[in-house]
Amino acid sequence: MRARLVMLWENVKLAWDTLVTHRFRSFLTVLGIFIGVLLVVAVASVLNGFRQTVVDQVEQFGTNNVYVFRMPFVNLGPLSREMRLRKPLRLEDAWAIRDRCPSVELATAGIAAPGFLKRATYRGEEVDSPRLRGVFPDNADVANRVLASGRFFTEQENLHRAPVVVLGAAVADALFPTGGALGKDVLIAGRKYTVVGTLEPRKEGPFGRQNEEDTLFLAPYYTVRRFYPGLDDHFLVARAVSGKLAQAMDEIAEVLRRQRQVRWNEDNNFELGTADTLIAAFDDIVFAALAVMFLLSTVGFLVGGVGVMNIMLVSVKERTREIGVRKALGARRRDIMGQFLIEAVVLCTIGGGLGLLCAEALLLGVGQLLPDLASQTPWWARGFAFLGSASVGLFFGLWPAWKAASLDPVEALRYE
Amino acid sequence: MNTRTDGEVIRTRGLTRSFAMGSTTVHALRGIDLVIQRGEYVAIMGPSGSGKSTLMNLIGCLDTPTAGEYWLEGQATAQLGERELARIRNREIGFVFQTFNLLPRASALRNVELPLIYAQVSPAERRARAIEALRQVDLADRMDHRPNELSGGQRQRVSIARALVTNPALLLADEPTGNLDSKTSQEIMALFDVLHRAGHTILVVTHERDIADHAGRIVTIRDGMVASDEPHARTAAP
Numbered sequence: 001m002r003a004r005l006v007m008l009w010e011n012v013k014l015a016w017d018t019l020v021t022h023r024f025r026s027f028l029t030v031l032g033i034f035i036g037v038l039l040v041v042a043v044a045s046v047l048n049g050f051r052q053t054v055v056d057q058v059e060q061f062g063t064n065n066v067y068v069f070r071m072p073f074v075n076l077g078p079l080s081r082e083m084r085l086r087k088p089l090r091l092e093d094a095w096a097i098r099d100r101c102p103s104v105e106l107a108t109a110g111i112a113a114p115g116f117l118k119r120a121t122y123r124g125e126e127v128d129s130p131r132l133r134g135v136f137p138d139n140a141d142v143a144n145r146v147l148a149s150g151r152f153f154t155e156q157e158n159l160h161r162a163p164v165v166v167l168g169a170a171v172a173d174a175l176f177p178t179g180g181a182l183g184k185d186v187l188i189a190g191r192k193y194t195v196v197g198t199l200e201p202r203k204e205g206p207f208g209r210q211n212e213e214d215t216l217f218l219a220p221y222y223t224v225r226r227f228y229p230g231l232d233d234h235f236l237v238a239r240a241v242s243g244k245l246a247q248a249m250d251e252i253a254e255v256l257r258r259q260r261q262v263r264w265n266e267d268n269n270f271e272l273g274t275a276d277t278l279i280a281a282f283d284d285i286v287f288a289a290l291a292v293m294f295l296l297s298t299v300g301f302l303v304g305g306v307g308v309m310n311i312m313l314v315s316v317k318e319r320t321r322e323i324g325v326r327k328a329l330g331a332r333r334r335d336i337m338g339q340f341l342i343e344a345v346v347l348c349t350i351g352g353g354l355g356l357l358c359a360e361a362l363l364l365g366v367g368q369l370l371p372d373l374a375s376q377t378p379w380w381a382r383g384f385a386f387l388g389s390a391s392v393g394l395f396f397g398l399w400p401a402w403k404a405a406s407l408d409p410v411e412a413l414r415y416e
Numbered sequence: 417m418n419t420r421t422d423g424e425v426i427r428t429r430g431l432t433r434s435f436a437m438g439s440t441t442v443h444a445l446r447g448i449d450l451v452i453q454r455g456e457y458v459a460i461m462g463p464s465g466s467g468k469s470t471l472m473n474l475i476g477c478l479d480t481p482t483a484g485e486y487w488l489e490g491q492a493t494a495q496l497g498e499r500e501l502a503r504i505r506n507r508e509i510g511f512v513f514q515t516f517n518l519l520p521r522a523s524a525l526r527n528v529e530l531p532l533i534y535a536q537v538s539p540a541e542r543r544a545r546a547i548e549a550l551r552q553v554d555l556a557d558r559m560d561h562r563p564n565e566l567s568g569g570q571r572q573r574v575s576i577a578r579a580l581v582t583n584p585a586l587l588l589a590d591e592p593t594g595n596l597d598s599k600t601s602q603e604i605m606a607l608f609d610v611l612h613r614a615g616h617t618i619l620v621v622t623h624e625r626d627i628a629d630h631a632g633r634i635v636t637i638r639d640g641m642v643a644s645d646e647p648h649a650r651t652a653a654p
Contacts, residue, residue, distance in 0.1 A: 001538035010533055017521055033489040328478060329536040329578070332499055377435020409478045413517070 007335070008342070015343035018315070019350065029311040030351025032304025033392055036363075037385045040379060042066030044292045044384075051279075051286050056203050058275045058282075062144050066104075067273040068236035068256065070094075072281075086316055088233040093259050093363045097236065101251035103244040105206050108142055109234045110135040113224055117189040122175040122216065128231045130188055132173070132217045132223025134231075139167075142237045143213075148172070152196030153275060157196075158220035165193035168203035170214035187219055189229055194287045245274060301388065304351070305396035312344050312359040312400035323372050323404055324412025337405040344397025352389025356382060422492070425617045426475060426586050428451040430484035433470050446640040447484065452619065453586075457612045457650070459631035460621045467640040469590070472621045476509050476588050477501045489585050492647040506534050510579025512589035516571045518563040524574045525549065525559040531582045534570060549581040550574070553607060569600035582618075587611065587618045594628055603632045 002394035019026045070086050071079065120130035129379035139145070140152040145166075153164045162373075164322070167185065172181050181195045202211040223232065240248030247270055256262075256270055273281070314322070323336055330337075363375045431448040434441050448654045452458055469645065472576040473479040474486060477490070480501075486493050488508055505511075518527045518591060528546040537545070550556045553573040557558055563571050572592060579587055589608070594600035609630060612618050628634050636644040 002538075005541060007533070007536070021521065109430075321517070322519060324517070325513075326530070326534075327502065328476070328505055328511050328517075329531040330502055332502040332534070335502075335534060408474050413478070413513070 001284060002396060007338070011339050011342040012145050012346060014339060015346040018343060019347060021330060025311065026347055027351075029307050030304060030347055030389075031131055031356075032300050032307055033348050033351040033389045034304075034355040034358070036300030036304060037352045038359045039300065040293065040388075041298045041356055041381045041385055042362060043383040044290065045337065045359070045375040045377040047289055048252050048378045048381075051282065052376055055279050055280050057213075058278045060144060060203055061275065062142070063238065063275045064240045064242060064245055065142060065274065066238045066240060066245070066252055067278070068097075068238070068274060068379035069271045070233065082269070087260060089236055089270065090232070090259075091234055093256060094234065094236045094238075094258050096200050097238050097252050098253050100255050101248060103241050103248040103251055104238045106138055106142055107236065107238040108136045108138045109221070109236050110139060111224055111231050111234055113189075113228055120171070120175065120186055120188040121186060122186045125175045125177065127171050127174050127215075130217050130225065131212075131215055132188055132219060134221040135218055136221050139218070139237070142239050145218075146191045146200040149200045150167045150195070150206070153218075153220050154341070158222050158353065162220060162227045163191065163193045163220045164196045164220065165222055166197040166199060166218040167195055167201050167219075168214040168216040170210055171217060172198040188219075193217075193219060193223075249274070272384050301392050304348075304391045308344055308348055308393060309396040309400060310342060311347075312397055313403070315337075315343070316340060316404040317401050319404075320412050320415040324409050324415065327407070327409035328413060333405040334409075337401045340401035341397045342396065344401065345393035348389040348393030348396075349386060352385045352392075355389075356385040359385075423454055423457075424451055424487070425454050425489060426470075426474075426619075427487045428484065429486075431471070431481050431486055432472060432483040433474060433479070435483050444640055445474070445481075448637075448642055449583045450642065452586075452617065454617055455612075455615055456616045457608075457632045458620070459628035459634045460619065460633055460637060460649075461623060461628050462627075462637035462643075463623065466622050466637045468623075470640075471637060472588065472590055472619075473620065476511060477504045481536075489510065490491075493550055496639070499573045502534075506531055507582055508585045510576075510582065510584040512572070512579050512587065512592045513574055513633050514591035514594040516568075516575045516595070517564070518571060518578075520563055523557060523560050523562055524566065524577075527563070527574055528578045528581050531578060535582060545576065545581055546577075549577040552580060552611075553577045567600075568596050569603055572596065572600075572604050574609065576604075576611075581619075584599075586618060589618065589620045591622055592620065593624070594603070595623075601627070 001313070008147060068089060070089055072082055089109075091109050092214055094107050098105055098107035111134040113134065117132060118128075137152055137155050137158060140147075150166075154164070157164050165188070167181060169177070175181065175186060176184070178247055181198050184195050185192050186195060199214070202213045204211060238248065238252060241364065253268060253272060257268065260269060262269055271335045311410060326336060363377065428448055428450045431450075432443070433445040433446055436524075448471060452468070459470050460471065464478060474481055477488070483495055484494070490506060493504065496504070519530070522530075525543070525546050528549050529542050532542040532545060541574070547556060547559065550559050553576050555570060555573050555577065558566060563574070566574065592608070593604055596604060597613075605627060608618055608646045618631075620627065622628055630650060632648060634646060634648045634652050635642060
C-alpha cells in the first residue's frame with residue numbers, strides 16, 4: 001500500500017514535470033475542459049444564488065406555514081382535465097381547518113381581485129395593473145408582514161367592509177414618492193380606499209428583481225368581496241404549531257378531503273405547500289436548467305477529452321524510447337499505464353482547477369459590478385470541477401496509456 | 417561485491433528467434449547454446465546482422481525466443497509472462513546502452529534511482545543506494561547534474577551506476593563505447609575491468625576487437641549461430 005502511494009506520488013511528480021516542460025501545449029490541450037468547467041461553475045453559481053434568494057423569500061413567510069392551492073405550484077405542460085375541473089377553495093374550508101385541526105394555530109384565507117384592473121392612482125402618480133388582495137387581519141401575522149408606518153386594518157373594518165388599504169413598499173413608493181401616504185385616499189380601479197398602513201420592503205427577488213409581495217394592495221376581505229362579488233377562488237394559509245408541521249399537513253389534507261368530498265380511492269384535488277415544498281418545486285426548475293447545462297458542458301468535456309487523447313498519443317510517440325528504457329529497467333505494463341494515466345488525469349485536473357479558479361474570480365468581479373446578481377458557488381460545483389475533469393483524463397487517457405504500456409521494449413528502444 | 421554463490425548465471429539451449437517479414441521468415445538466431453559462469457567477463461562479437469543484438473535482447477529478457485530454452489540464475493524464462501520478465505529485468509539484469517538512454521530531464525541521481533522505483537524500494541533507501549552506486553563510478557559529486565550537463569563518458573558512468581544499483585546478477589552492455597571517443601572508451605572499459613574484479617558477471621556486445629580484448633572469453637556469432645567460443649588472454653592491466 002505504502003509502495004503504491006510512493007509510486008503514485010512519483011508519477012504525479014513526473015506528470016507535473018512533463019506539464020511544466022510543455023506549459024503552452026498543455027494549456028491548449030485542456031482549453032475545452034477549462035471552458036467546460038468555467039461554464040458549469042459559473043452557471044451553477046448563478047442558479048444557486050438565484051435559488052438562495054427564492055429560498056430566502058419563501059422562508060420570510062415563515063417555515064411553519066402550509067399553503068393550500070387549487071393547482072400545483074409548478075406545473076410543466078398543460079393542465080390535466082381533472083385539474084381544470086377542480087372546485088374552487090372556499091372560505092369555509094379555511095374555518096374548517098382552523099376549527100378541526102389541532103396542530104394548526106392559525107388559518108386564514110384571502111382572495112385575489114381580478115387581474116384585469118386598469119390602474120391605481122393618487123393625484124398624478126399611478127400604478128398599472130394593481131394587484132389587489134382581500135385578506136383577513138391575521139394575514140399580517142401569518143405572512144410575517146412588517147409595518148413601516150400606520151397599522152394593519154382591523155377585524156371591525158373587515159366586518160364593516162371599510163374601504164381601507166395597506167400598501168406594499170413598492171406601490172407606496174410609486175404612489176407617494178415623497179411619503180405621507182397615511183390617511184390619503186387612493187383610487188384602485190375607480191374605487192376609493194383610505195391608506196391605513198404601509199409595509200417594510202421584503203427581501204429582493206432573484207437578479208435584484210422586485211419582490212412581488214412589495215407590489216400588493218391589501219384590503220379587507222369583505223370589502224373586496226363587496227366590490228367584486230363574483231370572486232370565489234380563495235387561497236388558504238395555515239400556520240402549524242411549532243414542530244408539528246407534518247401532523248398539520250395530514251390534518252389539513254384530511255379536513256379538505258371531507259370538505260371537498262374526495263372519495264377514499266381518489267387523489268387529493270388540491271395542493272398543499274410549505275416553504276420546503278415550494279423550494280422543492282422550485283428546485284425542479286433549477287434542476288432542469290442544470291441538467292441542460294450539464295449536457296452542454298459534456299460536449300465541452302468530450303471535445304476537451306479528445307484533445308487530451310490526441311496530445312497523450314503524441315506524448316507517447318515522442319517518449320517511445322523513454323518507455324523502452326523504463327521497461328528495460330523493470331517497469332511493468334501497469335507501471336507505464338499508471339504513469340500515462342496519471343499524466344492525463346493531472347493534466348485535466350489542473351485544467352479543471354484553473355477553470356474553477358477563473359470562474360470564482362469572474363463571479364467575484366461580476367459581484368462587485370452587479371451586487372444584485374446573487375451568485376453562490378455550491379460545493380458540488382467545485383467537486384464536479386475536479387471529479388469531472390479528472391474522469392475525463394482517466395477516460396481519454398486510457399487508450400494512449402494502454403498503447404504506451406503495450407509497446408514492445410525492443411522496438412521502443414530502437415525507436416529514433 | 418557480488419554476494420551470490422558460484423554457479424551458472426546463464427544457460428541457453430537451442431535458442432532460436434525468427435521474425436516474420438511479410439511472406440518470408442528471417443531467422444535471426446538458429447540455435448544458440450551458451451553457458452556463462454558467475455564472475456565471467458564475456459564479449460559477444462559479430463558483424464552487423466549476425467544476430468548478436470537479438471541474442472542480447474533475449475538474454476536481457478526484453479524479448480522471448482521462438483524456440484529453445486533460457487535459464488537465468490537457474491530460472492527458466494521462456495515461459496514467463498510480462499510481469500515476471502519485468503521483475504527479472506529489474507532485479508537480475510543491469511543494462512548499459514550504447515546511447516546511454518538516460519532520462520534527459522532527470523538529474524543523475526534520479527536516473528540512477530529509477531530501477532529502484534520499480535523495485536518499490538522506499539525513497540530514503542533508494543537515495544542512499546543510488547548515491548552509493550554513483551560513488552562506485554566516481555560521480556557522487558555530479559549527482560545533481562542533468563545528463564546534458566555531463567560529458568559523454570560521465571553519462572555512460574551514470575548509466576553504469578544505474579545498471580549496478582539493483583545489484584544484478586548480470587551486467588549487460590550493448591556497444592558501451594560506441595558513442596565515445598577512444599580515450600573515454602578506455603576509461604569506461606577500465607571501469608568494467610574494476611567491476612569485473614569486484615565480482616560482477618559482465619557480458620559486452622561489441623564489434624570492436626579492442627573492446628572485446630578486455631574480456632576473458634570471446635564468443636563470435638555469425639549467421640545466427642556460435643562461430644567460435646574461446647577463452648582469451650585479457651589485455652587489461654591486472
